[in-house]
Amino acid sequence: MNAVRIAWRVTRLNFRAQLEYRTEFLLMIAIGAIWQVSVIVFATVLLTRFTGMGGWDSSEVLLIPATRMLAHGLFVLFLGRVHGSGRQIQEGRIDIYLTRPMPVHRQLQLEFFPTNAIGDLTVAVGLMAGALSRSQLDWTPGRISYLVAAVIGGMFLEAALFTAVASAGLRYPAADYWSRWLEELLGTFGSYPLNVLPKAVGGLLTYGLPLAFVAYFPAAVLTGHGHDTGVPYWLAALSPLVGVAAYLGSRVLWRWSLRHYAGIGG
Amino acid sequence: MPGSIEVRGLSRTFHTTVRRPGLAGTLRSLVNPERVAKHAVSDITFDVAPGELLALLGPNGAGKSTTIKMLTGILTPTSGEARVAGVVPYQERERNARNIGAVFGQRTQLWWDLPVRESFSILRDIYEVPKAEHAARLAEFDAILELSTFWDTRVRHLSLGQRVRCDLAAALLHDPPVVFLDEPTIGMDVVVKEQVREFLRHQVEERGRTVLLTTHDMTEVERLAERVVLINHGRLVLDGSLDEIRRKFGSTWQVRATFADAHAEVEPLPGIAVLRKDGPQVVFGPDGPDAPTVHQALKAVIERYEVTGVAIDEADLEDVMRAAYVHAEAV
């Protein structure tokens, strides 16, 4: 309970610190929003240009970017500091964290308040509202809870991927390079029905870099496309759990990497 | 004059805006910003002769770095004038750049991703140093700094001591008559420090370079500098030899004498005070600004009184500087 209180207090201080620079604060919110809007423009452009993508109705496709972006917004808000941890590692911040009586991962998360998450989330909520209003599905409590679970699972999955890269970064500072690519891949390929891709490529994005579990599989399950995703139905349906499991696994990896952390020379 | 530094009434004022607290304050600062002037350096005058090593001393924030930046041409003074090897650095930055070498503490000018030797090559071409000359100078530096053991390593993998040695070499590769070193040995171990000192001494004595050095390491000052300039709050407090500084601020010596006659009458001597008397044990100390040095005092005490034993405690340079800084603070 004490940990929660400290985390809350530090977050409040961080938030106040961000408010100190008002222009920066507003700009960061704007950036989060612009970023997401661009993904929306991109997605809707493609939706109108390429109707019937992968056999999906365009209102169904819209559910994929909506889920992915809401998950992404939550990730940025709660766990986003693992992305870009490379800089903190290279500047020796980890050494400082290690001397304090608080888990390093949490200190990393509490480094600053992610102002851009406000913009991210605002737009993502808007997109989700749009997607739901255009959806012809019957939103039963079951469907709604599954969607909520999917968003949370998606957040954890994204966090798991970035935590894995951050773990590698503890050993090889150059791993930061991969986190930028990861972000690009998630942004580019996270918003489509992946069955438009060849089987091998779809498989890579399922089992190699599991971004299919973030939004594509849950949306497929919700819209009744769950049986032609290329993976067993039960696996697609378990996407939220896959996210949680991946995150737990990545934290184990992080702890292991931290134990083998040898410091940054020079 | 090649290699000389002349500083005349050099001043530098920085203007900063003060942030008022609160939302209303922020808005007011936006409309009517409150500007505050900070006099980092005010009216400093001194000279450094060619081939001389001068230590520029002063507490943190005294204006040392600002002075060095003006002399290297990075910063323009608000008023006053400086000439380095005959060039006004902030007016002819590039011409000045060829005459000087500089190391700013732990900040490295080497290329992070490349082996050190590549950085040396880049600098060689930037400063247009002939190849043979470059090789010869590198060999000379290597002899003292032992660079060849790690100069094929990439900079990011060097230890601090290795990196600073490389930076020193990098700053001197183009044979500059004047060298500026802003706390070059900060954070280094004693062995490396000694190596760097030897290198600097060699560069001053054998190569005739003029060196302006700032440091907080008094051992370094004692080993290297004959002359020091002391500044505080941007003002020049003292310009003189180490002995002069000792005389002025280092009068914290004590002479402990054992008198042959425990009941002898003890009177203060000119400039010498009696600090304690305990039976035959008498402790003398300096008195007033014209107090003699410890050696003069010792002589005076022995001549005046019949003593059976004496011991002296002399303040080391650290103490002297502490006294000097405190004194400067009070001025």
Add this chain to the structure above:
Amino acid sequence: MAVLHAWRAARVTPLGELHAPPRMTAVLVRLVVQVILVASLWHGLYDRTGTTAGLSEGQAVTYAVLAVLASRLRELDQYAGRDTVLQHMHFGTIVYWYLRPLPPQRYHALRALGEQVYGFAWALGGYLVCLAAGVVDPPKSAAVAGVFTLSLLLGQVVLYNVMLLLDQLCFWTVRNNAAMLILIFAQNLLSGVYAPLWFFPDWFITLSGFLPFQATLSVPLSIYIGRIPLSDAGGQLAIQAGWAVALTLFTRFLWRRAARRVISQGG
């Protein structure tokens, strides 16, 4: 001698990369995977659609793959080399740029030139492999290839100046990276890296027509795939050249301001 220091400064990036083989492997892996993913995505998208926005499947795939390759030109790990203005401001090492008898702007330009040439080698290699594998279509004619090359060159000048603007911004806003993020983002979106600008709504295309970003990538690639016919290419080249000149003048002005700022603040 000037040639020598130019050569030295220009080869810093390639040399740094050569000394870090894992980084080169990473670039290779990323390039291969990204090309495969992008090509299969666009093939997949065109699965049920014929020509849209004036682009056929072949044109769209060629555009997208070339965009991936072209992004290698200047997407280098200069950051890893700690030689960006941002890092020099952060670590206080920017002073050394002003301590050498080489003007900072020339040093910066030489570094970027080396970087762009090195990146070009990657892009060209990737292009030849893709061409041989049939992933991208060859240019329609020698004339198209020629105009494309010219447009690409102009685009690189504009790109250099846009990137330089980002760097120069750091002289004023070390802390404030929000503005930088916006510029980076605008560069990526409006140059057509994410998707050909032709797919976007008309208002978007009009808007980007007033900005320099499309001159960096969208214009040369559109010429290559024939979406901009040779008859219209002259006007586009003129606009590119106009941006190149205007931005060069502006960045030169900013260099002077930056120098004045360093000189008044001390770096």
